[in-house]
Amino acid sequence: MAQMLVKLNVNGIEREVLVDPDDRLLDVLRDEFGYKSVKEGCGTGDCGLCTVLMDGKPVLSCVIPAFQAKNHKITTLEGLNNDPLMKKIQEQFRAHQAAQCGFCTPAMEIIGWHLLSRKKGASKQEIKEAISGTLCRCTGYYDIIDAIYDAGRPE
Amino acid sequence: MNAQTAEEFLMEIQKKAERGELLYIGKELRRIDDLEKVLGSPIYTNDLIPRNTLYARLVLSRYPHAIIKNISVSKALNYPGVRYVLTYKDVPGLNESSTIIPDRPLFAFNKVRSTGDIVAAVIAEKPNRAQEAKELVEVEYEPLKPVFDPIEAMKPDAPKIHDDGNIVKHVKVRKGDIEKGFQEADYIIENTFRTQHQDAAPMETETAFAVPRGEKILIIGSMQTPHHVQAAVAKVLGWPIDRVEVIQAVTGGAFGPKSDEPPYDVASIAALGAIKTGKPVLMSMTREESMIAHTKRHPAIITHKTGVKANGKLTASKVQIVLDGGAYASLGVLVIVRATFHANGPYEIPNVWNDGYKVYTNNTYTGSFRGFGAPQAIFAAESQMDEIAKKLNMDPLDLRLINMLRPGSRTSTGQLMDESCGLPECLDAVVKASDYRKKKELYSKQDGKIRRGIGIAMLHHGNALGPEGNDYAYVHLSVEKNGKVHLGTGLTEFGTGAISGLAQIAASVLGVPIDYFTIDRPNTLIHHETGPTVASRVIAIGGNAARDAALKLKQKLLPVASKLINCKVEDVQIVDGYVYCKGKEHKTISWEELVKEAYEANIELNTLGYYMAPSCKWDEETGLGSPYNQYTFGAAIAEVEVDTETGLYKVLNYYVAFDVGRAINPKSVRGQIYGGTVQGLGYAMMEELVHKEGYVVNPNLKDYYIPTSLDIPEQIQTIIIEKQGSMGPFGAKIVAEPPVVLPAPAIRNAIMDAIGKGINSLPITSEKVYKAIKS
C-alpha cells in the first residue's frame, strides 16, 4: 500500500504528513516534526520513555500507529517548555539533580506535569504511581520523586 | 550588590577567602550540563542524525556454536529499500572488535561462538526495511557441540571455543600458609554461591552514526571512551587513526558495557556502512539487539572455605571464583582481577588462597559493568560471613567487628590500611541509624506468618584502575576573552555528574564560580587520549588533572593581577570571581577584567593539566602487594519483611554509609548511592537475563525486570563519611560503583535473619525464598 496522508495536531500545530502503515507515532514526532524529546528506550511499550500526551493523557508513542494519531491532540515536552508549571518542574529537576543521564527526563517531566496539573500538591505515593510505568536506570527514582513533589508544593 | 552594603560584601569575600580553595568543594552545586536535558533538547546520538541517514540492523547468529559454511546476502540486497549488507568480506582492515585479547571478530567469518555474534548488518533507507530484510540474509551453519556451564568448560575435554582452551585468565592470591590457617581453626565452613547474568540496560542503547568525509570519517556516538572507539574503528578500516574523528554525544546511561566492546561494534558498522554507501549510517541497537549482543555482568560460581576460631577470629579463607565469560574475553580479563582481589571481603585474614578464572562458554559474552567483579565477590564473601556467624551462634555484627579492616590492618593481598580506612565509621553509622541491635533482638522473637529480618553487608573497593591499567588523565582549560572557562577532556559524562565535579574542582582552584564554565564535547581530534572513563575514576584521577590545569592557569594569571592591582604576587587573591590584594579588600577588580588584561598582555590562557597515579605494585604470582592506591569503604543494613507462606518479601528500609574521602558534591554523591543501590536492588531481587542453551530468553524490558518506582524502599538513608584518601583531589575517593554491590548481600542476610535459611544464588526471587522455607 502506498503511504497514507495523516493530519496530525502536535503541540498546537496542525500538519499533514505522509506515513507508512508501519510507522509509529514516535517516528513521526521525531522524524517529521523534529520533536526529539520523545525517546525510544525499548520500542515495545515496556519502558515509558516515549510518553507523550494524547488528548491530555499520557500514552506510549511507540505502540501507537502513526495513522491512529489522526483526530487526536498530541503534546510533547517541546510543547510545554513555556508552560509555567513545566518550568517549575524543570527547575526542580535541576535543583534535585534528577536528570542524570537525562534520557528518561522528558517522559518523567511530562508525567509529573500531567499529575500536578490535575492535582496540585500530589503526594509522593501518587507520584510513585504516576511514574511507575517509566523506567529510570540512573537515579533510583528518589530525586525524580522529590523534584516532582517539590514542584507541586506552594512556593 | 543592591541588597548588601559594601562592607557586608567585603566580609563575605573575606570569609570565602579564608576557606580558600575549598570554596566550591563539598557544595551541592547544580550540574552544569543539565539544562538541555530538562528541556528535552536534541543532544543524544539518535537526535543528531542528518536527514538522508541510512539505518543498520544486525543479523545475529542463529546458533550458540557453529561453523559458518556460507553467507548469501543477495536476497536481502534486492529487498526494497536495502542499500547494502555488510559481512566480514567488507572489512578492509582487521576484522576485529576487541579490547584486550584479540579474540572477537567484528563480523563472524569462520564460526560463531554465541547467539550474540554479529554475522551481518543490513543497511536500508528505513529501519523497518532493514529489520525485515534480516530475514533474507541466508547463512548456512554446521552446528558444533556447545558448552554453557563454565565448570564444564574448564575440563580438558570440553568443546574448545577458541584455539587455546577455555580458561582465558587465572588470577591468584597466595597469602600466609593456608593449610596452617585451616589447622588453627575451630570450625571450617564451606559454601557455594551463584550469581546471574545482569544486563546494564542503559535507557539509551548502544548507538553511533558515521558521516563519510572524503578521506576521513566522522563518528558521533554514545560511549564512555571515544579514543578507544577511534582506535577500534581505525583498525577495522585499516586507516591511520587521525582519519577517524569520534565525538561522544550526550550519552543516555552507560554503566560499563559502553566502555567495553559494544561501542566498537556500532561505530565500526556505522563507519563501514557509511564508506560503502557514501551516506551517513546510523547503527542504533534495538533493545533486543542490545540485550543479546552487548556485554553483561558475568555470572559467577564462587566457593568459599573459611577457617574460624570459636572466638570469631578468621584464620583462613580459600576462595574459588569461576566467571562465565561467554564467548569472548572483553574487559572480563580485568573483571576477574578485581573479583579475585576483593574475594575475601573487607577483612583481615592471615592466610588466604584465592583462584579466579574467567572462562569461555557459548553463552553471550560478559564484561565491564558497574562494580566490575565486586558485586559477585562481595555477595559471596558477605553471605559467607553470615553463614559463619550462624555456625558460631554469633551476631553477624560482632563477627564483622572482630575481623573488619581498620587502620593498621592488612588486606588479603597484604596491603596496609592507613588512616583513611573509614570502614569502622561506616559500620558504626549504619548500625546506629538502623537501631540494629534493638531490631535484631526484636526480630529474633517473631513467630507469625509475616516475619522481619535485618542484615548487614560491607565492602572495600580498590579505587580507580589499579591493576587494570595506567591511571592517567588530561584535562584542558582555556579561558576566553570574556572570562568564560572551557573545560575539555577525553573523559566523558554519561550521567554521574562527575564532569561537573571536575569543573567544581577547577573553579575552586581558580576562584571563579562554576557558572563561568562550559564543558566541551569530548572529541578525539581536539582532546588528548586520556585513558578510559571507567572504574569511577573521573573525580579521583581526572580531578587531579583538573586541579593541575587550574593551578597552571592561576600561575599565569597571578603575575598579571599583581601588576594590574599593584600587589605582591603572593598576596593576590581570586575569590568567587573577584580579584584583590590581601589587606586591600576594598579595592577589587573582576575576573573578567583580569582576563582581559591577560589577553592584552599576550598571556595565553590555555593549560593542559595532567595526572598520573602512582603505579600500583603487586606480585603477579601471589597477588601480594598494593594493587590499589586507596580504597572506598561502605556498609549497608537492609530490613526485610517476608511472607513465609508465599516467600514474597519487601525491603522496608535500607541504610547505607560510604567513606568517599571527600564528597566534592554531596548531592551528586547521594545521587550515585541512590541509583547504584536501586540497580543493586534489582540485581538482588529480580534482574536476570535468562540463558537457555545459549539463547537469551528475555531480551526485552517486559521480562527483564528493572526495578520500577513501586519496587524501591520507602527511603534509602545515606550517610557520607569522609576519611580523606591519599590520591584523589582534596582526599576524594571513588563513589559511583560501590553502591551497586551492597544490596544483594544485605538483603540476602536480612532474609536469612527472618527465615533462618540463607539463599545462596541471585536473584533472590520469592520462589527461592518459598523453597528455602519449605525445605
Next chain:
Amino acid sequence: MEQPLLNRSEIVVLQPSSLKESLKLLNENPDAEIIANASDLWPRIRNGEVKPKKLLDISGLAGELSYVKKDENLIKIGALVTVSQLEGESILKEKRFSGFKDVIAKFGSPQIRNVATIGGNVCAASSSEDFIPLLLAFNAKVKLSSVDGERYVNLEKFIIGKRKINRRPNEILTEISFEDPGEGYSSAFEKIGRRNTLIINIVNMAVVGKVKDGKIEDVRIAANRIKGKIPERAKNTEEFLKGKALNEETIAGAKKVLSEEVSLTDDFRASAEYRKALLLAMLERLLFKLRGEQ
C-alpha cells in the same frame, strides 16, 4: 500456502468510522487483523511475530463502543472502553465490583491503561491478560457483531487456546456483558509477578461470590492458568465451596481441591510448584476478602 507479508509498509489499513462500515469492510476483507488501540498487537506486528496483510482499525469507533451501562440486570461494557475509563465508571465502584479496581490497579502501566481496551484484553486471549479471569468469574459473555447479525458467546467458550478465539473472520467483538450479581455479592482480584508493577503475572486469580451469615452462598473462581495455558474457572473448587461455612476448615479443604484441580507448567518466570503455592495462598486471601476482611 500463501507467503506471509514481509514488507510491513505494504500493509493495507482500513479505517472505518462507524460500526456499520466496519462490519461491511470486514465482511469484504475477512483476512484483516482487527486493531483497536493496538497496544498489544502493534509491537507484535512490528517485530514480525504477526504478519497481517490488512488491518482493520476500529479505534475510530470509540464513540460507539466506549460505553459502560446497566441495561435491565446486565452490565454492558463496550469493547473499546479503555482501562482508564473503567476506573472512572461509577457503576463499577459498588462493592460487588471491587475486583475491577483490583485489576485496574495492577494493569500494565498508567500509560498503557490510557489506551488498552477491555475488548483488546479479551481478544489477546493469553494468560497474561489480567481482565480475563475477572470477567470469567463474572460469567461474562461477549457480543460478536457481523453483517449477518449478532451472537453472544460465553467468554469461557470464546477463548479456546493461547491467542486463539472463537471469532468468525467477519465478526468484531463489540461488547462484553455480565449479569449484575446483585447486593450481597463481592469480588476481588489478586496478581503476583516478579515486580510490583509493569509486569506479566506469575499467577492471578479472581473471585466473585456471596457470603451470608458466614456461609458461602455462591462463588465463582477463575485464574490465569488452571489446566492449560489460558485463563479458566476452577469449577471443582467452586463446587466444593458452595454452601459451606467460610472458615479455616473449608478453606483448607478448598485448597486441597484446587491443588488437585490445577495442572500448571514451568517457565522462566516461575515453576509450576510455586505457581500452585501462590494460587493456594491467593485463594485463601480472596475468599476472606469476600467476607470483607483483608
